[in-house]
Amino acid sequence: MGSFLATLGLIALLLLCAPVAPAGAAGLDYRTSWVGNTLGFGNGRWVPNAVEDIAVTPEGVVVTNTEWDEAGGEITLIRDGKVEGVGDHTHGWGNFGGDAIAVGDGYAFTAARIENAGGKLANRPGYPEKNTVWFGLMRRELDRLQRGAPFEGGVGNSDDVNPSPVLNSFLRITAVREGEDAAVRGLAVQNNVLYAATPLRNRIDRFDTRTMRRLGAWEAEQPGKMTPDGAGNLWVILRTTGTQGRQVVRFDADGKRTAQVPLPAGTLPVDVAVGVDGRLLIADNGPNQNLLWFQVDGNTVTPAGELGERGGAYSTRNGARAGSVGPLRFQGLTSVGLDRKGNIYVAMSGMGPRPVGHRPYHYGAVIESYTPDAKPRWRLEGLLFLDTVHVDPADPGWAYTGTRRFRLDFDHMDPGSEWRYTGITQDPFRYPQDAAFAAGPEGRGFPLMRRIQGRLFGFFTDRHAKYLKIYRFDPARSELAVPAGFISTRRIEGNWPPFQPPSGEWIWHDDNGDSRFQANEFERNGGRDAPAMQAWWVDDRGDVWAGSYDQGIRRFRLRGLDRQGNPDYSFDTVEREPMPAPFTKVQRLQYFPETDTMYLTGATAAKPYDPGQWDSIGRVVARYDNWRGTSRNTVRKPRYVVEVDSLPGRRPTQGIEGIAVAGDYMFLVEAEKAHVRVLENRTGRQIGVMTPGGEVGGESGWVDVPMGITALRRANGEYVVFVEEDARGKNLMYRWRPAPAPTPAPAGEAKRP
Incomplete structure (x- = not known):
């Protein structure tokens, strides 16, 4: 008996020391699904997250091109509505896709550029020298897109996989200094001639498709997309560097304009x-x-x-x-x-x-x-890139991302079947000054959906947490997000937005409701920048919280809704909290007024800030009860402090990237593998791990944004967790129903083993 008990003890010890395994081994019964992509990668296929141009063969085969798809699908082949594969070798090691593509004579010609990887490849054969970029195109075999079709004078990829399948298949058309855009914006093939348009050079170059030797060039005003007509003529879009005065003209075989x-x-x-x-x-x-x-x-x-x-x-x-x-x-x-x-x-x-x-x-x-x-x-x-799903608090069947709206039906159980794309929430014609279209604020960002006085609002943070963008929604009438406010931690470089203050943090109030910026709608804070920060949160009552790196926490108290129906914030009503013990740096926060509970993450003296994990939540998570009920003159004592790099299982070498609190649990997502740690809110104890299942090929791209995970508890007790998955244009969706707590045996009745 003693030997048996010793064996049990040894097994228990081994189980405690063993890494946390996926799914059932970690005690979690969950399913993996996804939102935002027709394909989940379960079969190794996905729809790229961007398409700048397509070429269509006479038989209806579609080949796409774009400058960047996170998983390397810049060139994607589609037949009868099915993705059949990607071209590869357009992603990394100095390679990028481009803005144009053409097929003909047995080849695919894809606009591309080659860089030197920040100087790492400079002075090596097949790569540009330092501070230089090559723009041109790649010639590939149409029936084997992953293989280049090299030619005399072709360059590129001599330091790629040895031997590279696309070695010496790049035609260099223009070499420019870094920062210049000399991209090829139009390609066409006709009668063994390849035409390539470069707007920066006001030129259409002509090449022999068999030898790739240059045949000459035509002058053309900022030429772009083009197509042959089968009779030796070429239709070309001109004046493409702007949005006014564009033309579509026909050139004959000699380069003479013959029609418009x-x-x-x-x-x-x-x-x-x-x-x-x-x-x-x-x-x-x-x-x-x-x-x-x-x-x-x-x-x-x-x-x-x-x-x-x-x-x-x-x-x-x-x-x-x-x-x-x-x-x-x-x-x-x-x-x-x-x-x-x-x-x-x-x-x-x-x-x-x-x-x-x-x-x-x-x-x-x-x-x-x-x-x-x-x-x-x-x-x-x-549909999704640098995007995270968040649901309408009043109806979790409606989900929002940076620019899209989805209908969710959780009764559907097949992976990837729960969602339907219903609306695009940005409109460049009604709301041309929307931050979604401005280069500085990095697009729309990641949504926190909130109901204030029954009305729906979205609060969006960018990937570097410099701004909080505020939108109002009226989903009964429109899919669109209406710009309603903006909180900026500093002046935004460039020409957007108009009338912003010359320095320091500011708040924009859309006082007249036209969703455009006027000089009298900005509020300044003495010309000072906000403290360095990465932690934004909007609680269920509409108060905005901002956790700084070294100056504690600020709360922008909601003053109500203004006469336009916009949430109203002011520097006059900001409340400040000193850095709470034991933190030396706050990197994320989530506050829940209904229970007066605060969750903070960041660095402490014992677990200092790691600059190698600059975008992470930090190395410590703490929960504070009775947050508002505690006097600010009293040292706050956390209910617990969890050192996240000491949690059971594999140590996340790139750190924990995001946190989401819902119901009785806390969900922490790792940056590198998108593994989700599940912790009990009450104790901070890890109870399991969720990892990408076979439904999505067992893989995920990195989670590399502050708001990379959200979660909800449905009325039936199921938890739904959404995780950013940029690599293949979607969000992962984990569906998990915790096992019910065991019913205590009646007094005097023996428990069965």
Whole structure:
């Protein structure tokens, strides 16, 4: 008996020391699902999170290109609405995708750029020297996209995987200093000639597709997307560096302009395609957000109809809700194509093509196909990048991200089936000054959805936590987020927003309700920057909390809703709390007024700040009870302090990136593997770990933003945890129902083993 008990003790000791294993071994019965991508990566496939251009073969095979897809899907091949693979070798080691693509003569020609990886590859064969970038294109085998088609004079990738499948397959067209945008913005193939448009050079270069030798060049005013017509002519979009005065013109084989399309006023052409019947199809990313048909008769071009709802997703015609998505309700058109049967292919980004000289928008991608008579054939969605799902507190069946709205149906149990994309929440035509479209504030950001006096608001933080952007929603009438306020920790460099103070932190109040900035709507705080910080939180009563690195905590008390229905904050009502023991730096906070409970994370003297984990929550989590009920003159005593790098299981080498508190549990997500630690709120004890399941290929990209995880407890006791998953354009969704607590045996009755 003693030997048996000793064996049991040894087993128990081994179990306590063993790493925490996934799923059942950790005692958690959960399911992995996802939101925001048609494909979850369970089969190794995903829809890219951006598409700048598509090329369509006569048979209807679609090949995409974009400058950056987080998992390396810049070049993606789609057949009959199914993703069949990616091109690879466009991502890392100095390689990037680009803004244009063309297919022909057995090749795929993809715009690309090669850098020297911050100087690490400088002076090596096949890479540019320091401070220099090469813009050009890659030639690949169309039937084997992962293989380059090298040629004499080709360069690139001599230090990549040895031997690199794309070695010496890059055609260098322009070499510029870092920061210049000399990208190829248009490609076309016709009669063994490759055409490449570079707006910065006002030039269309011509190359022999077989040898890649230069045949000459045409002068053209800022040329962009282009398409051949099969008769030796080339249709080209000109004046592409701005949004005014664009033209679509035809060049003959000698480079002479022979025709021009009569574009309706307000049209912003972003791509052009030619059907087998000779008609032109132009993608209009202006206010009409639709496709325009034109008939070509010799040198005469005449309108021949439109395809799509005029106004796209932003239209309210026939009772439609602004921002609602669906067939033929386009938004952010980037590219269009046709196959030999007349089927139509459309790519969208939510905003449109990357402007010359700017970074890509990365608002997600939608790729659709329609029959010649405009009936839907298929649709692919890769909607999320640097985004986190958060639900409406009054109805968890509605979920919001930075720029999208989803309907969730938790009765659906197949992985990836719980969500449906219903709306885009940004409108560049109604609200052109929205932070979503400004380069400085880094897009819309990550939402905290709150109900104040029954009304729905979104509070959005950017990935570096410099700003808090405030929007009001009226989901009964519209999908759109209406800019309502802004809290900035410092002056924003650049030209946005207009009228901002010359220095220091500021608050913008939309006093007149027009969602535009006026000089008299800014409140300053003496010209001082806010304390360095990374911790924003908005509690259920609408108070804004800001935890600083070294100056304690500030609370922006809600003064109510103003006459426009916007949350009202002021520096006059800011309350300050000293740095609570044992913290030396606060990196995240979450406060719950209903229970007067505060959760803080950060660094302490015992667990100091780790600069190698600069974006993490820190190394300590603490819970404080009776937070507001404790006098600020009294030293606060935490209920518990948890050293997160000492939790059971593998030590997260890149730290814990995010925290979410819901119901009886706390969820901590690791940066590198997106493993979610589950802790009891009451005790701080870890009870298990959730890791990406086979439904998503057992993988996730890094979680590298402050608001990378959210959680909710449903009325039926199920917990739903959302985790940022940029690598493949989605959010992970873990669904977990804790096991019920065992019922105590009646007095005098023996418990069964």
